[in-house]
Amino acid sequence: MPFPGRFSDIESNRTMLQSFACNGTTGTAVGNRMPASRDVLVEVTVNGVPHTLQVPARTLLVHFLRDRLGLTGTHVGCDTTQCGACTVALDGVAVKSCTVLAAQASGHEIQTIEGLAQAGAGLHPVQQAFWQEHGLQCGYCTPGMVMAVRQILADNPDPTEADVRHGLAGNICRCTGYQNIVAAALDAARHLRGA
């Protein structure tokens, strides 16, 4: 099912749901009076580099990053806001870029996995810890995991194992059983604290 946790009688009646979802206004268009645009100018700074691009309004941030800027380190996993493979930082805070419009990101700063390691400084401590602890197997979820762990440690520099596991609720890995991902997060926390 595309929408786990939803009630079956919702799923079986999309027309009804659609009408509710739109404040009950199911009527057809009477002219186009809104000053709304189907193409939007997106001005965004990604990994420190400013970009200005015109894209269809419905373009999702993850597709903007991957297909327009060629930053394919950010992955598309579930497409439904659950797996976290598309996690990036928006103004320094981890978000799921499959559930943000590029238009919403206009005027803001984005950091992707490509921007985490600083030039000449080697891997970011979280990346280094994933390498050290082998916090991956196939690697598909890894960019999102690294960006999510960066946020967990930014909010709580000294997390318990339970804190890390709870913090990773929005990121799904189908290979590792999470064990080494959690170990990597705790190792990164130690390094970042200078311990």
Add this chain to the structure above:
Amino acid sequence: MPHGTCAGRDLFPADFGYVRAASLAQALSLLSDAAAADEDVKLLAGGQSLLPMMKLRLATPQTLIDIGGLAELTGVSAGAAGTTSIGALTTYRALQHDPHIAAAFPAMTDALAVLADQQVRARGTVGGCVAHGDPAADLPAVLLALAASVTLTSQHGTRTVPLDDFLQGVFATDLAADEVVTAVTLPPAPPGQAYEKFEQPASHLPLAGVCAVVAMSDGVITSAGVAVTGVAGRAFRALDSERSLASARPTAAVIGAAASQVAAGVRALSDQHASGPFRLHLAEVLARRALTRAIERADGTPQCLD
């Protein structure tokens, strides 16, 4: 297609027009024009419920009015008579970091910690939650138990309605086509509060969630608010439980009896994750846990007595 290489495989919304409102006044003006023209328009706040529905084509609005950046609708402030006003565009993440919320509304803290995940909490908003009317959202149970009200603003003025009246059914609310949810207001609440849920592990949505708010004096419950989400077509107050708790001493028997009435007369919804009877069972168990923890947190009162 919005992009090239993966066209046809990725999930993205149907085409729509987008406008970013620069102020509440502009948003209300745009909304009023759209309502007058019977246009199919949606307000976009954090987008954590609306965008997934649009990607699945469960919602296909012609136009999105993006109000997400309006600072005037963001933040927690003290209102009249000890009330707390939460701007509609305040994110869950901001609420988690707000010291007043943490001190005054421990049930809210409970819910925020287990609501969705850290990335969704960074974008999702309180106003978006109540306007969306999702029967399985966490926060409505907490807000109902805390007797929250919702402030709605249009070009014609502002009205405030109890959340209990605002929520009408599955994705249905009392929001008029030209209105914006601008704030959620909470009256002062006693410290005896707790929220408990049992979640669907992929979506983190509650199969059942119960919030209990208990005021106590001299070891006796003076008033109680109990509310349930995830079980019926909308979050609801458990009035029978509330009545059974008032003026009672918090014994295990009293808590058990109140919990057993938490969904009395409710027709529980069923889906592939949980049958109606299982949801009702969860609600009772969670009500018992929430009441027990709320009573433990109630100031100056003993632990649950047998």
